Amino acid sequence: MMLSFLQDLFQQDFMLRALIAGIIIGVMAPTIGSIVVIRRLSFIADTLGHFSLVGIAVSLYLSTLGISIFFETPLYLGLTFSVIGGLLIELFRRAYKNYKEISMVIVISIGSTLSAIFFSLAKKTGSLYQYLFGSILTITNFHLLLIALTAILVLLMFLIFGKQILSVSFDETTSKFLGINVGLFQIIFMIILSVVVSVLLDVAGVLLISSMMIIPVAAGMRIGWSFRSTWIISVVFSELSIFFGLWASHAFELPSGAAIVAVNVLILLTVAIVKRIVIRRQMVKMDKLK
Amino acid sequence: MLIDIRNLSFAYGHRTVISGLSHTINPGDFLVVKGKNGTGKSTLIKCLLGINSVKNGMIFFNGVDINYYRQWTKFGYISQDLDGFNYEYPLTVEELLKFSSVTKKSEQSYLRLLDNMGILEIINQNINSLSGGQLQRVFIVRAMLDNPEVLILDEPTASIDRQNTEFFYNTINELNKKGITVILITHTDAFEHMNYTHVLNMALDLTTSIETRQVEEGSESS
Ligand SMILES: Nc1ncnc2c1ncn2[C@@H]1O[C@H](COP(=O)(O)OP(=O)(O)O)[C@@H](O)[C@H]1O
Ligand SMILES: [Mg+2]
Numbered sequence: 001m002m003l004s005f006l007q008d009l010f011q012q013d014f015m016l017r018a019l020i021a022g023i024i025i026g027v028m029a030p031t032i033g034s035i036v037v038i039r040r041l042s043f044i045a046d047t048l049g050h051f052s053l054v055g056i057a058v059s060l061y062l063s064t065l066g067i068s069i070f071f072e073t074p075l076y077l078g079l080t081f082s083v084i085g086g087l088l089i090e091l092f093r094r095a096y097k098n099y100k101e102i103s104m105v106i107v108i109s110i111g112s113t114l115s116a117i118f119f120s121l122a123k124k125t126g127s128l129y130q131y132l133f134g135s136i137l138t139i140t141n142f143h144l145l146l147i148a149l150t151a152i153l154v155l156l157m158f159l160i161f162g163k164q165i166l167s168v169s170f171d172e173t174t175s176k177f178l179g180i181n182v183g184l185f186q187i188i189f190m191i192i193l194s195v196v197v198s199v200l201l202d203v204a205g206v207l208l209i210s211s212m213m214i215i216p217v218a219a220g221m222r223i224g225w226s227f228r229s230t231w232i233i234s235v236v237f238s239e240l241s242i243f244f245g246l247w248a249s250h251a252f253e254l255p256s257g258a259a260i261v262a263v264n265v266l267i268l269l270t271v272a273i274v275k276r277i278v279i280r281r282q283m284v285k286m287d288k289l290k
Numbered sequence: 291m292l293i294d295i296r297n298l299s300f301a302y303g304h305r306t307v308i309s310g311l312s313h314t315i316n317p318g319d320f321l322v323v324k325g326k327n328g329t330g331k332s333t334l335i336k337c338l339l340g341i342n343s344v345k346n347g348m349i350f351f352n353g354v355d356i357n358y359y360r361q362w363t364k365f366g367y368i369s370q371d372l373d374g375f376n377y378e379y380p381l382t383v384e385e386l387l388k389f390s391s392v393t394k395k396s397e398q399s400y401l402r403l404l405d406n407m408g409i410l411e412i413i414n415q416n417i418n419s420l421s422g423g424q425l426q427r428v429f430i431v432r433a434m435l436d437n438p439e440v441l442i443l444d445e446p447t448a449s450i451d452r453q454n455t456e457f458f459y460n461t462i463n464e465l466n467k468k469g470i471t472v473i474l475i476t477h478t479d480a481f482e483h484m485n486y487t488h489v490l491n492m493a494l495d496l497t498t499s500i501e502t503r504q505v506e507e508g509s510e511s512s
Contacts, residue, residue, distance in 0.1 A: 170379070173369060176362045177363060177366060177367050226382040
């Protein structure tokens with residue numbers, strides 16, 4: 001089974017494309033995800049995904065009217081809306097300082113309502129499934145290029161502003177005393193996160209984007225001993241889940257996004273259980289020493 | 291730095307917490323802000339640091355209105371209970387200090403500061419495995435990265451054991467002796483080992499009073 005998977009991987013264009021996209025996303029998703037976790041914004045990818053969907057729905061609706069903006073690729077308007085959603089969240093976060101999660105509920109509500117309305121106006125509710133769950137197997141060369149460009153953007157962001165972004169994420173209040181323009185970096189991060197979410201929409205779907213970003217980090221946090229080690233572990237988990245997810249999807253004809261997330265969840269559970277056992281053993285040892 | 295607070299009032303919604311406070315802090319002063327829980331000590335500090343926005347009254351730093359002030363690296367701040375800091379995510383002391391060193395001034399100074407604080411050996415430890423005293427020292431190092439002119443500590447001894455408290459007091463006294471203005475918030479009376487110059491008393495009925503310590507010549511405590 002594994003052998004035929006590996007054969008297909010290198011003989012079939014779409015499989016190879018999926019693998020390359022997967023490898024890139026495998027690094028990018030948990031990298032952005034770790035900042036999201038540190039900022040305690042784990043629901044943000046869901047929120048932005050819902051808002052991005054509005055752009056796609058509007059784009060589909062406009063094309064039924066014969067209006068095409070951005071070359072009829074719904075992704076562009078999706079990206080635009082994702083960024084708008086990100087900026088709205090930042091705005092509401094400042095208005096509700098002590099109840100920051102409210103901002104996400106507001107944006108997610110606007111997002112779901114408008115998407116439902118425009119999808120039905122466009123008479124395209126049938127294509128909703130694709131946007132809710134996505135598929136890494138059906139991506140085009142063009143989309144692969146977009147994913148690669150986004151990855152470069154994320155890489156540049158961390159190379160140039162890594163310190164500032166980490167400072168602001170770990171501690172909003174005192175970062176300004178380190179000479180950082182806090183508001184500016186919150187917005188830079190939000191814009192890049194929005195871009196990542198909209199680019200992942202076709203691959204993971206609205207419902208699974210946040211799982212790909214957050215779950216590997218949640219598993220990495222349990223065994224990492226530093227920021228760096230936690231990041232490396234999450235990337236390894238993320239890559240494993242993509243490879244075995246693709247395999248499971250190929251072997252059992254499962255939807256690819258769901259298969260990847262299922263592997264992610266399995267890894268998380270294994271880590272949690274193994275850690276429990278290790279801690280218990282250590283406690284038993286310590287008891288004996290006494 | 292000269293800090294001039296003029297007729298400052300502050301309220302959360304309809305609840306007034308500070309009413310008509312005026313005080314001038316001169317460069318090199320060591321001010322203790324004392325008062326029971328809930329008297330508005332942290333609120334005052336947050337006004338001073340531009341975290342709460344000041345609408346009634348005015349605050350000036352070297353003559354610049356706080357609402358237009360930009361050079362915040364001149365302040366080192368350690369918040370009460372490190373509130374706002376996410377110290378649950380895995381992070382080592384060195385990683386924290388590295389990404390906190392953003393300006394030219396602060397680059398590489400953390401090694402020397404850690405050494406001065408006697409905690410160079412914990413540089414690779416995870417911050418959530420540190421004792422209260424160690425954590426406090428790491429955050430003093432972080433606050434000192436840009437050689438601030440003013441150091442502000444909100445209830446810094448709350449989570450430290452007695453032995454470390456003494457070390458902590460000496461450290462702060464040393465820094466003040468080097469010319470750094472210190473503002474220290476406390477709800478206890480246990481600050482007699484500090485070489486403070488003024489005490490600002492804050493009470494629940496919103497009244498405030500200032501005591502200036504009379505330092506006799508040659509009474510340098512050791
Ligand atoms: N963000 C806030 N919103 C509303 N009320 C607050 C807030 N922060 C503090 N308070 C209230 O203001 C009063 C003063 O609080 P605080 O400045 O923290 O006092 P202290 O530091 O002296 O213990 C308290 O009654 C507290 O409940
Ligand atoms: Mg307080």
